Structures are given as structure tokens and as C-alpha cells.
Amino acid sequence: MKHEQIRGIPLPSASELLADIPHQIIEIGPRRAFREAGQMSGNEAIFILEGILSIYKTDGIGGRNILALRFAGESILPHGPTLDLGIKPMIDARLALVPDLDRAVGDHPDLAWIFWRISQRNEAIAQEWLINAARRDTKARIAHLLCEIAIRGGYGEEKMAIPLTQQQMADITGQTSVNVNRVLAEIERAGLIRRQNRQIEFLDWAELRRMAAFQPGYLEADLAGI
Amino acid sequence: MKHEQIRGIPLPSASELLADIPHQIIEIGPRRAFREAGQMSGNEAIFILEGILSIYKTDGIGGRNILALRFAGESILPHGPTLDLGIKPMIDARLALVPDLDRAVGDHPDLAWIFWRISQRNEAIAQEWLINAARRDTKARIAHLLCEIAIRGGYGEEKMAIPLTQQQMADITGQTSVNVNRVLAEIERAGLIRRQNRQIEFLDWAELRRMAAFQPGYLEADLAGI
DNA sequence: CGGTTGTTTGAACTGATTCAATCTGTGTGG
DNA sequence: CCACACAGATTGAATCAGTTCAAACAACCG
Numbered sequence: 001m002k003h004e005q006i007r008g009i010p011l012p013s014a015s016e017l018l019a020d021i022p023h024q025i026i027e028i029g030p031r032r033a034f035r036e037a038g039q040m041s042g043n044e045a046i047f048i049l050e051g052i053l054s055i056y057k058t059d060g061i062g063g064r065n066i067l068a069l070r071f072a073g074e075s076i077l078p079h080g081p082t083l084d085l086g087i088k089p090m091i092d093a094r095l096a097l098v099p100d101l102d103r104a105v106g107d108h109p110d111l112a113w114i115f116w117r118i119s120q121r122n123e124a125i126a127q128e129w130l131i132n133a134a135r136r137d138t139k140a141r142i143a144h145l146l147c148e149i150a151i152r153g154g155y156g157e158e159k160m161a162i163p164l165t166q167q168q169m170a171d172i173t174g175q176t177s178v179n180v181n182r183v184l185a186e187i188e189r190a191g192l193i194r195r196q197n198r199q200i201e202f203l204d205w206a207e208l209r210r211m212a213a214f215q216p217g218y219l220e221a222d223l224a225g226i
Numbered sequence: 227m228k229h230e231q232i233r234g235i236p237l238p239s240a241s242e243l244l245a246d247i248p249h250q251i252i253e254i255g256p257r258r259a260f261r262e263a264g265q266m267s268g269n270e271a272i273f274i275l276e277g278i279l280s281i282y283k284t285d286g287i288g289g290r291n292i293l294a295l296r297f298a299g300e301s302i303l304p305h306g307p308t309l310d311l312g313i314k315p316m317i318d319a320r321l322a323l324v325p326d327l328d329r330a331v332g333d334h335p336d337l338a339w340i341f342w343r344i345s346q347r348n349e350a351i352a353q354e355w356l357i358n359a360a361r362r363d364t365k366a367r368i369a370h371l372l373c374e375i376a377i378r379g380g381y382g383e384e385k386m387a388i389p390l391t392q393q394q395m396a397d398i399t400g401q402t403s404v405n406v407n408r409v410l411a412e413i414e415r416a417g418l419i420r421r422q423n424r425q426i427e428f429l430d431w432a433e434l435r436r437m438a439a440f441q442p443g444y445l446e447a448d449l450a451g452i
Numbered sequence: 453c454g455g456t457t458g459t460t461t462g463a464a465c466t467g468a469t470t471c472a473a474t475c476t477g478t479g480t481g482g
Numbered sequence: 483c484c485a486c487a488c489a490g491a492t493t494g495a496a497t498c499a500g501t502t503c504a505a506a507c508a509a510c511c512g
Contacts, residue, residue: 057353057357064361065357065360065361067353067356067357068353077346079346079350080346080446082443082444082446083350083443083444084441084443105339109335109336109338110335110338112335112338112339112342113331113338115342116338116341116342116345119342119345119346119348119349120303120305120306120345122345122349123345123348123349123352124305124309126349126352126353126356127283127293127294127352129356130293130352130355130356130359131283131291131293133356133359133360133400134291134359134399134400135290135291135400137499137500138499138500165457165458165459166458166459166460167457167458167459173360174359174360174361175500175501176500176501176502177458177459178459178460178461178500178501178502178503179499179500179501181459181460181461182460182461182500185460185461197508197509215310217308217309217310218308218309220306220308363467364467364468391489391490391491392490392491392492393490393491401468401469402468402469402470403490403491404468404469404470404471404491404492404493405467405468405469407491407492407493408468408492408493410491411492423476423477453512454511454512455510455511455512456509456510456511456512457508457509457510457511458507458508458509458510459506459507459508459509460505460506460507460508461504461505461506461507462503462504462505462506463502463503463504464501464502464503465500465501465502465503466498466499466500466501466502467498467499467500467501468497468498468499468500469496469497469498469499470495470496470497470498471494471495471496471497472493472494472495473492473493473494474491474492474493474494475490475491475492475493476489476490476491476492477488477489477490477491478487478488478489478490479486479487479488479489480485480486480487480488481484481485481486481487482483482484482485482486
């Protein structure tokens with residue numbers, strides 16, 4: 001795996017990466033935190049095979065304040081001990097745990113390139129979320145989150161079963177669940193989506209994208225020519 | 227520069243990195259964009275020797291929507307062509323431009339480790355800004371920004387000449403300049419700072435930190451045991 | 453079926469925006 | 483050294499998006 005071969009092609013999937021790295025597979029369900037704040041061991045990496053994990057920061061009680069989502073095929077690399085983040089599955093998840101990522105990279109030095117690029121993608125996503133929170137109104141925020149979930153979660157532009165509660169969507173977009181509810185209803189009234197229970201059908205994806213100012217470029221792992 | 231020697235110690239400064247990498251030095255003044263959106267060449271890296279750069283995203287006119295700051299000793303690594311960001315100095319800046327970071331990393335493979343860690347630090351900062359925008363009230367946002375500038379800019383906890391206009395602080399914290407002004411006045415009235423023109427004196431750093439919920443851990447480049 | 457979790461709706465409230473005007477500091481040219 | 487121009491800072495008044503609080507309703511699960 002020389003880096004000359006890596007550049008300009010898509011990032012390898014988690015499963016491709018894992019072929020080279022010692023790991024163990026586990027399954028977990030939602031509602032229990034997987035790693036509490038401060039409990040993430042210094043050098044552990046998590047590769048998500050199935051499901052969705054959230055990275056959150058607690059300010060007081062509860063798991064409010066979701067900073068990032070990680071979908072199947074993505075990963076959570078070690079943060080270092082100074083970062084006080086918790087990790088919780090949003091839905092049932094199957095994970096591959098790499099107990100010592102340092103050693104793995106030591107054994108396969110070209111992995112550092114890949115993890116660098118993964119980190120850069122995460123940075124780009126965090127910045128997009130920052131724009132969401134800082135600049136867009138709540139309608140655009142919710143619309144943007146829907147678009148991102150549809151794409152990153154691999155559900156496509158037709159329909160999906162939202163994997164989040166309205167409270168979780170509020171935790172992500174920095175609002176109250178009350179307002180998330182009202183905004184979802186408003187988007188539905190505008191004819192862009194149809195909802196029944198957790199199912200969401202995208203009736204007008206183009207308009208939803210426009211409302212969200214959703215430019216999926218930031219999700220492209222292929223940072224060609226990094 | 228073996229990575230075994232890198233881990234657990236602070237990130238090398240820009241100038242230390244540059245010893246190994248071909249680069250050119252330039253100086254620029256504020257008010258002109260250094261790189262417009264979409265104009266950042268695919269593989270160029272910027273190391274800031276002096277001054278402060280902002281990374282912004284334009285939504286319409288003007289340089290609103292500042293996503294990140296980079297201070298002296300920090301760097302802007304290539305984003306890939308899909309990210310539409312602009313770069314502008316906040317104050318006079320002296321930069322080292324590395325035209326082809328790929329080649330540099332190819333020549334010194336252990337650099338990938340370092341850039342990986344730099345990206346992770348940037349990710350942590352972006353997430354802290356996300357918390358700021360999504361969860362803290364405007365007083366805390368401004369206080370947090372002041373703390374971060376004081377530390378990252380190397381000004382210390384005594385006093386500094388703020389390198390930003392109130393409009394820029396608004397662009398960073400997702401507010402209006404009007405409100406930034408009011409909040410600054412309120413913080414001053416509370417006796418935490420004293421202002422005259424651009425000079426800010428920190429009268430009660432501890433209380434300012436508390437108000438901001440500022441935990442500088444996220445700034446530590448030393449992600450020991452990554 | 454009962455308990456729990458999540459969703460929906462209403463009414464009152466408030467922090468921040470918007471718009472607009474004024475004030476202050478700094479730099480420039482005469 | 484003054485007059486002017488311009489960028490930035492400050493203040494006020496009206497408005498509004500989103501919160502808060504509270505209560506009812508629906509879906510899910512053992």
C-alpha cells in the first residue's frame with residue numbers, strides 16, 4: 001500500500017483497512033454510552049461496520065451536544081487524553097475495535113497518509129456543521145442534516161428511515177426538539193418530504209438541497225492531489 | 227525524524243518543519259483575500275510564520291462566515307479541490323508557501339504522521355467552535371473567542387491588542403457586529419476586561435474562563451499516544 | 453395492557469437581529 | 483497642523499425566530 005497508489009483514488013473502506021490491522025469485532029445497541037467522556041483509551045480506534053455512532057460532549061446531564069456522527073464505513077480515531085468526548089450508538093452498531101492504532105501504523109507506515117486524509121474529511125465535515133450552526137436558520141439546518149444523513153448513511157435521495165429522534169436532531173443542530181418538530185412539519189407542509197413514523201420520503205430532493213444549501217463536496221473522501 | 231520520536235512530544239513548529247521542505251517566504255497585508263474560494267491550488271500548503279489567517283466561506287457577498295483561524299506557528303494544509311474556501315489575513319502576515327506538499331511528504335514519509343496530528347488538532351478546534359456556535363450564549367461565545375485568541379495567539383492572560391474587528395468577531399461567532407459590541411460592553415461592565423481602542427486587559431481571567439467554559443485542552447497539539 | 457419513549461401543539465417570553473443614526477479614531481492631502 | 487474622509491464602534495427602537503413551559507397524543511415494547 002504505497003501512498004503513490006493512494007492519491008486521487010477514494011479512501012479505502014474500513015473493511016479494506018482492517019485486513020491489515022489486528023482488531024476485534026463487537027456489537028452494541030443504542031441508548032447505552034459506548035465510551036463515556038474521558039474513558040476512551042488513549043490509543044484505541046473504532047471502525048464502524050454497521051450502524052451510526054455519535055460523538056458528544058456533555059455539559060451537565062444527558063448526552064446533549066452531538067459534535068459528530070460516524071456512519072458505516074467511517075471511523076473514530078483516537079483523540080488523545082485531553083479531549084473529553086463520549087461515544088454513543090444512535091442505532092444498533094457493529095464495530096471493529098483496534099486496540100493499538102499506533103502499533104498498526106508503525107507496522108504499516110503508509111496508513112498515516114490514509115488517517116491524515118480521514119482526519120481532513122472529518123475537519124471538513126465539522127466546518128460544514130459549524131456553518132450550519134452559526135449561519136443557517138433552523139429550516140436550513142434541519143434540511144441540511146436530512147441531506148447529509150441521506151448521503152453519508154447511504155440511504156439515497158428517495159427515502160430513508162431516519163435513524164435519529166427529534167431530540168437527537170436537536171442535539172446536533174443546536175436547537176430544541178420542539179423546534180425541530182415544528183420545522184419538520186413545515187418542510188413537510190411545503191411538500192418537500194412526506195413522513196410517516198420514522199420513514200421519510202424525499203418528494204423534492206432538488207428543492208430540499210437548495211433550502212439546505214447542501215453542497216456534498218465536503219463529504220468527498222477523495223481529496224485528489226492532497 | 228522517525229515517528230517513534232514524534233509521539234508524546236509537542237508538534238514541531240512550522241519553522242522546524244520547513245527546514246526539510248522546499249518553500250518560499252512571502253508577506254501580505256490584510257484586507258485583500260490571499261486565496262479566493264476555489265483558487266487554492268490543489269497541493270499547496272501554507273505555514274504561518276507571523277500574523278493570523280482566516281479561512282472563510284462566502285455565502286453571497288463579502289468575506290463573512292469565518293470557519294477557522296490560523297495563528298503564527300500553525301498551517302493551512304491543502305483542502306482538495308472540492309472545498310470552496312477562501313483565505314484572508316486578519317493582520318499583516320508572513321507566510322511560507324510549500325508549492326507541493328505531496329512531494330515533501332513523499333520525500334519525508336514521517337511527515338504524514340505530523341500532518342495527521344495537525345489535522346486532528348484542527349478537527350478538535352472546529353468542534354470546539356461548533357459547541358460555541360450551537361450551544362453557548364453570545365456572552366460565552368465572545369468570552370471563549372477572547373480566551374482562544376489570547377492563548378493561541380500567544381498574547382497571554384494579561385492583555386492583548388485584539389487583532390480582529392467586531393465585525394470579524396461576529397463573522398466567527400455567527401452573530402451581528404451590533405451584538406458583539408453590546409456583549410463586549412457587558413463583559414467590560416462586569417469587570418472582567420478593560421478596553422481602550424484595540425487594547426484589551428484581562429482583569430479577571432479566571433472568571434472569563436468560567437464564563438466561556440474555556441478548557442484549553444483542545445488546543446494542545448500534543449495528542450500524546452495518538 | 454401499562455409503562456416508557458418520542459412526537460405534537462399552544463401560549464408566553466426573550467435574546468438577538470435589523471435598521472438607522474451617531475460617534476470616535478486614524479490616516480491623508482492640502 | 484487642520485480639514486476631510488472613511489472604517490469601525492456605539493446606541494436606540496422595533497421586530498422576530500426560537501426557546502421555555504406545559505400538556506396531550508401516538509408509537510413501541512415487554
